[in-house]
Amino acid sequence: MADRAGPTQAPPGQRRVLAALALAQFICSFAGSNMNVMINDISKDLDTTVQGVQVAITVFLLVMAALMIPGGKLTDRYGRKRCFVVGLVVYAVGALLSAAAPGLGVLILGNSILEGVGTALLIPPVYILTTLLYRDLTSRARAFGIIMALGGIGAAAGPLIGGLITTAISWRAAFVFQALVIAVIVWLSRRIEDPLPPDPTRSFDTTGAILSAAGLVLVVMGILAADNNIWLMIALIVLGVLVLAWFFRSARAKEEAGQEPLLSLSLFRNRTSNLGLVTQNVQWLLLMGTSFTVAAYLQVVRGYDAIQTGVIFTAATLGLLASSLSAEALARRRSQRTLIMTGFVVSVVGVAVLVGLVGGYSTAWAFVPGLLLIGLGLGVMLTPSVNVVQSAFPEEQQGEISGLSRSVSNLGSSFGTAIAGTILVSGLSKGAYAAAMITLAVIGLGGLAAAALLPRKPGGPATRDTPATAPGTHA
The missing domain is CATH 4.10.860 (DNA Excision Repair, Uvrb; Chain A)
Structure with a gap:
């Protein structure tokens, strides 16, 4: 807590803490999308259907969304670091159980339930600790930028990494990979010090x-x-x-x-935060909905294998990486509202380009321009949306708002997979694919409308020491 170094000279200890928090967000986002390229492999190996795998993916995202608010609240009672570490352990057990799953039921228990519960425990502390450890606006912008970049990359690169592992070894090895990354995070988290002491007397x-x-x-x-x-x-x-x-x-x-x-209703009296939550929900709906739709179409309709599907998704990953890592520079030039609106416009245009080119050309290259634009758009707006919400409340409410924020984002992921997946499984064809993507684009326009209502210069205390936001800043 005493370490308030600027973004250019963070001590090694704090860099390791940030690495642990960012990797945690990466692996949880990765888990939400990497199974998309394993649809055929898992369904054949476990003697199930595409819809069965979709249910497993959606239940994982849903468990995260449903338990994120309680998970955030538990951090106040038991401490942020303790919840973080316990969540990592539960997640690792779920990953290893998934790797050994003999059938869909065990896969749902390991991946959907245990990994979902673990994520709900470990993700709220990531955002609470970042908000509390990085008090000044510039360092917080960089920290959140790194975390959101790795989160977005985890979701976008999940198909590629999952495809590589599945093709080279097995889909089961992808879950072992998750457990290994968790082990690295546990080692890095040794240096995390909880800025606020836990309060065992807090009711639940x-x-x-x-x-x-x-x-x-x-x-x-x-x-x-x-x-x-x-x-x-x-x-x-x-x-x-x-x-x-x-x-x-x-x-x-x-x-x-x-x-x-469990949740103070005063959180919903902040108009700026409410609008920010809407944009978060729609962003992750777009990201996960697009990932599931395109991955299912490539494998089931066009017959691509896991590695081919993952390679095509590289375009979205590169776009998201480029824009996310530019978060700090963009924040200095443009307001949060402008960045979020720009992100939605670019993403919706990307969906239109994707549908148009794929409908007119059979080559795999037809996917690249649209996915690249979607990745660029999402990378531009993921970070400022988080900062709009987190920075609107003082530190004593960070547990609640972090849980609510992550719940809303993961609910968006659940909606994206459920909505797009439901359209696809009703008739896996070019028509169903286009209908799913168009539906996502229309919802994206709703997110754009919410972003347009954000104030040009939002404000509100993020901590007792510093103002939450300033023109052109975000985290």
Whole structure:
């Protein structure tokens, strides 16, 4: 906490801490997308279907989204570093179990459940620790830029890395790779010092945790049911909305009674943060929805193997890498609002280019321009959206807002995979592929509208020491 070095001269110890936090975000994002290129291999090896693998992927993203808010809240009670390390261990156990899975059920237990739970425990501390350890705006911008860059690269490069490992060895080796990276992160995290002491007396709203998780699960499962039974879809979504309404009513009642709810409703009174959460949700919906759609189309429709699919995704990875690593420089020249709006425009144009070229040409090169633009657009806006939200609240609320922020982002990932996947499995053809991508683009326009409503010069305390934002800064 005492280390407030600027972005140009961070001590070796703090660099190792940042490396641990960034690698944690990388491996969790990687886990959400690398299975996309293993669809055929896993379905054949485990004697299941493409839809079965889609369910495993979506449940992983959904477990993260459903448990991220409780995970963020637990950091206040048990400490940020402890939750981080426990989450890493649970994740590693899940990865190893997935590697040895004899069937889809065990894969869902290891990958979807245990890795999902581990991620929900370890990701909120990444954002809380970064916000608290990097107090000045410039160093925080660089730190968040590195973390979001590796997160975006993990999601975009997941298909390539997963494809290489699957082709060279086996899809099971990809999970062993995850466990090895976790071991490196645990070693690096030895030097992490929790800036705030844990408070064991903090209450935990168990009822709120159950209601929030159940509501989110029902909504996403409703989307997944769309291709089987429209009435079941409507029933699940309506039930999910009702359960979430029950959750918010319970939280309000606890606040009025002077008790501490799982999520303080005051978090939703910040208009700038609310808009930032919407943009985060749509960004990850675009990223994961595009990844699943393109990967499924390449393998199931065009018959490409895992390595070929991964190589095509390199265009998105390079675009995202280039724009994410320019986060600090871009932040000095343009406001957060401008960067987020630009990112959405470039991403939506990228989807249009992708659909147009792939529809007109059979060559694999037709995917490159569109994926490159999508990667560039996402890389431009991922970091400022995080900073808009995190920097809007003081340090005593970082546990809550970090959990909410990551839950909203992972819910976007779940929606992206569920929506696009549901359209695809209803009829894997060029028509279904185009329909899925167009749907993602339309939702992207909704994100653009939310970004346009952001204030040009947002403000609000990120810590007790420094202002949250300044024109042209982000993290």
